[in-house]
Amino acid sequence: xxxxxxxxxxxxxxxxxxxxxxxxxxxxxxxxxxRAESGPAALEIIRELKVRNNxxxxxxxxxxxxxxxxxxxxxxxxxxYPDAKRVLLTAYADTDxxxxxxxxxxxxxxxxxxxxxxEENLYPVLDELLEDWQATFPPQFEGIRVLGNRWSPASHNIxxxxxxxHVPYQWLDIETAGxxxxxRSVVDLLEEKEKRDLPLVIFPNGLRLHQPxxxxxxxxxxxxxxxxxxxxxxxxxxxxxxxxxxxxYGASEGLRTVMIEREAPGGQAGMSSRIENYLGFxxxxxxGDLARRxxxxxxxxxxxxxxxxxxxxxxxxxxxxxxxRDGAELSCHALLVATGVEWRKLDAPGVxxxxxxxxxxxxxxxxxxxxxxxxxxxxxxxxxxxQAAMYFSKYARRVVMLVRGSSLAASMSQYLIKQLKETxxxxxxxxxxVVEAHGQDRLEAISVLCTKSNEVNIVPANSLFIMIGAAxxxxxxxxxxxxxxxxxxxxxxxxxxxxxxxxxWQLDRDPALLETSVPGIxxxxxxxxxxxxxxxxxxxxxxxxxxxxxxxLSKVV
Ligand SMILES: Cc1cc2nc3c(=O)[nH]c(=O)nc-3n(C[C@H](O)[C@H](O)[C@H](O)COP(=O)(O)OP(=O)(O)OC[C@H]3O[C@@H](n4cnc5c(N)ncnc54)[C@H](O)[C@@H]3O)c2cc1C
Numbered sequence: 001x002x003x004x005x006x007x008x009x010x011x012x013x014x015x016x017x018x019x020x021x022x023x024x025x026x027x028x029x030x031x032x033x034x035r036a037e038s039g040p041a042a043l044e045i046i047r048e049l050k051v052r053n054n055x056x057x058x059x060x061x062x063x064x065x066x067x068x069x070x071x072x073x074x075x076x077x078x079x080x081y082p083d084a085k086r087v088l089l090t091a092y093a094d095t096d097x098x099x100x101x102x103x104x105x106x107x108x109x110x111x112x113x114x115x116x117x118x119e120e121n122l123y124p125v126l127d128e129l130l131e132d133w134q135a136t137f138p139p140q141f142e143g144i145r146v147l148g149n150r151w152s153p154a155s156h157n158i159x160x161x162x163x164x165x166h167v168p169y170q171w172l173d174i175e176t177a178g179x180x181x182x183x184r185s186v187v188d189l190l191e192e193k194e195k196r197d198l199p200l201v202i203f204p205n206g207l208r209l210h211q212p213x214x215x216x217x218x219x220x221x222x223x224x225x226x227x228x229x230x231x232x233x234x235x236x237x238x239x240x241x242x243x244x245x246x247x248x249y250g251a252s253e254g255l256r257t258v259m260i261e262r263e264a265p266g267g268q269a270g271m272s273s274r275i276e277n278y279l280g281f282x283x284x285x286x287x288g289d290l291a292r293r294x295x296x297x298x299x300x301x302x303x304x305x306x307x308x309x310x311x312x313x314x315x316x317x318x319x320x321x322x323x324x325r326d327g328a329e330l331s332c333h334a335l336l337v338a339t340g341v342e343w344r345k346l347d348a349p350g351v352x353x354x355x356x357x358x359x360x361x362x363x364x365x366x367x368x369x370x371x372x373x374x375x376x377x378x379x380x381x382x383x384x385x386x387q388a389a390m391y392f393s394k395y396a397r398r399v400v401m402l403v404r405g406s407s408l409a410a411s412m413s414q415y416l417i418k419q420l421k422e423t424x425x426x427x428x429x430x431x432x433x434v435v436e437a438h439g440q441d442r443l444e445a446i447s448v449l450c451t452k453s454n455e456v457n458i459v460p461a462n463s464l465f466i467m468i469g470a471a472x473x474x475x476x477x478x479x480x481x482x483x484x485x486x487x488x489x490x491x492x493x494x495x496x497x498x499x500x501x502x503x504x505w506q507l508d509r510d511p512a513l514l515e516t517s518v519p520g521i522x523x524x525x526x527x528x529x530x531x532x533x534x535x536x537x538x539x540x541x542x543x544x545x546x547x548x549x550x551x552x553l554s555k556v557v
Contacts, residue, residue: 002142002204003032004055004133009042009073010035010062010089015113019060019089022118027130031057039068046080047189052206053170055140056084057133058126060111063090063098071098074105080185083137085129089113143168144221147186148199149175150370151442153356154211155199159366161214164264164271165307166292167221173370174198214263215326218307225307227330232258234549235322235332237310240267241535242525243338244294245542250336251301253546255553258330259298260322262309266291267340268470268526269535271362272384273391276415278535288365290535313480313521318556320520333520333556334549337477337489338542340526341470341533346379350437351466358443359464362388371396371463377446379434380467381408386416388465393423396463402432402448437464472527482517488529491516512548514541520552 006023010016016035023033036042042061049056059077063070074086088110090098098110108129115121144162148155150173162169174195177184186202187195194200197210203220212220219225234250236243239261250257264270272287298305309325313335320335343361345352351359360367362384368391376396378385381403389399401420407430408417420426429448435456436447446461472487482490482502492513495502501510502517514522524541526533531541 002052002054003030004057004137005034005049006031006058006060007034007036007042007045007056008060009037009039009065009070011038011065012062013037015062015089019115022115022122023060023126026118026123027126031130039065039070039073042073043068043076046077048206050080050185051189051202051208052204053140053142053145053202055137056081057130057137058085058087060087060089060126063088063094063101063110071101071105071107074107078106083133085109085133087111087125087129089115141170142204143170144204145170145172145186145202146199147172147174147183147190147202149173151357152199156356156360156364156367157214158199158201158212158217160364161217161263162221163366164266164288164291165218165221165223166264166288166295167223215308223307224305225326226328227258227306228304229256229258230330232256232304232330232332233553234258234334234336235260235320235330236336236338237322238267238338238340238525238527239265239305240338240340240525240538241269241290241294242340242538242542243267243336244291244298245539246336246338246524246545247298247303247305247542248294248301249543249546250549251298251303253550255334255546255549257302258304258306258332260306260308260310260324262307262325264291265295265305268362268384269538271365273365273387275535277413311476313477315480315518318520320518334522334552335520336522336524336542336545336549337474337481337516337527338523338525338538339473340538342473343466344469344471346434346466346468348435348437350439351434354437354439354443357441358439358462359437359466361466364465365391367463368392368395373397374462375400375460377402377434377459377461377464378467379464380469381405382411382467382469383413383416385467386412386420388467389426390416390419390423392465393426397425399426401426401428402434403428403430404433404451406430434464434466470526470533474527480518481521481523484529488531489516489523489527490529491523494529512551514545514548515552520556522548 008019020035061070070088086107088098088107172183177187201209233255234257236246236259239259247259269287270291274284276284310322311325312323314321319331321331323329372395375398376392378401389401393399431451433449434446435449438445445458447456447458449456474487495511516523522545524545525538
């Protein structure tokens, strides 16, 4: 935690140096001592401190300064730091004027120059004030702060990325500047241009990034974006349950392992508010929690986790070369594809335009707090939609599930159907499809078609969460490995047709279970053709694949 600041201001350099020295001598362990040679310079400093969200405990200010007197400075400073203690330094001759000004600037104390010896004339006064400040001052949030608009897709992406990577951040919604003093205090300090270029991410070291890419965000929030080595025994693309399991087993069995994840470890499971059917967790656990535990476990075994996106693969003899979005390349002997699936897009007018501005794919848990006391609409009738409905029902006034079919029985687990029925603020509308989304800059209404009556109703809506199945994103692998007509990757026995091995296969053995049409490239989890789309099966495949990786590596030259 950054130390709270003691700021001293005096236009007389010698006096300034002397007071700074005395302050450091006694308080440097617990406070950061800063100094300024004039009121305007001091105001600059505290504006910057405010944007960084650093606390100021005390102002110790000379009264007689050209331009801005001590009292005038303090009158402005307390607007930014109303809780900071205020002490005026005066010469004997100015005592009366200082006392007269005390009420105006709410000054806590005045000290006469010189203050020697400080043990008698300075420290006792400051000790008391600082103790008082410590006792009442709430701890400041000191992580990354994101200032933006709730309805901006870019703001949503940043919040989602940080939350899913377990990077703590504070969200400041610019629309609440009128009512929230903290948001206002930051907004007031920004230049007009900065207010227009939102979202703005403010890092604890003072760095401000406007509309950063996820790569820039990753780089500056402590995530690793560059590989430490150029060669690995095993490279894993995708950090969902399948990739994480493979990483843990691979590294624990001595393989130099790197795992590349473009969004956040945990994958789809990381977005699940409550997984109730994963072995060993009888009361369920959130996907975020599962992901966090798995990441700790993987790191403990020495897995290198990169926040990056794999964009292509090249083969060079026994080497598989992986190209990343930033142009970097790394090579490995065995490559494991665990890229899962992505939400299928809802094809209706207005939906694409308003995605991120009230319309979200998946449960988008980062938006839950914003839906407090509002109506939330969820499209979909599978387990993911049911879990999301349960999750949002804790915040929203009403959750409406729009289900295309006329029952949930075929698509959702029985335990979830029971929970939905027992939750009073969840309403399920069957035979219903969203056919249009309306709104200028953000979602304002949706058109819902009732397929039984063929009627279309326009319903006011601010939040729509879409969960209508998923598709693999494997086009970047299209020229390398064999896929089925929907893009899922074929493996093992699926590749041997009429006794024939896949095209280009040169080894005198069939592809191993979970091996693709290219020797040494394996596939696990949801992205695999024929997979069972569950956390446990992904984890199972990820761990089993490692034994085939070992067999492959034992022969590779
Ligand atoms: C909301 C929700 C609730 C669910 N609830 C349950 C449940 O209760 N029980 C259950 O068993 N299952 C549940 N599932 C299903 C389960 O989450 C999935 O089956 C499981 O996550 C699949 O794991 P995976 O590792 O194969 O892929 P994913 O979880 O999809 O992970 C793939 C990862 O690869 C990354 N990636 C993709 N392409 C690239 C690339 N080119 N470069 C780098 N990284 C890339 C993605 O960002 C992603 O993080 C749920 C799914 C959802 C969406």
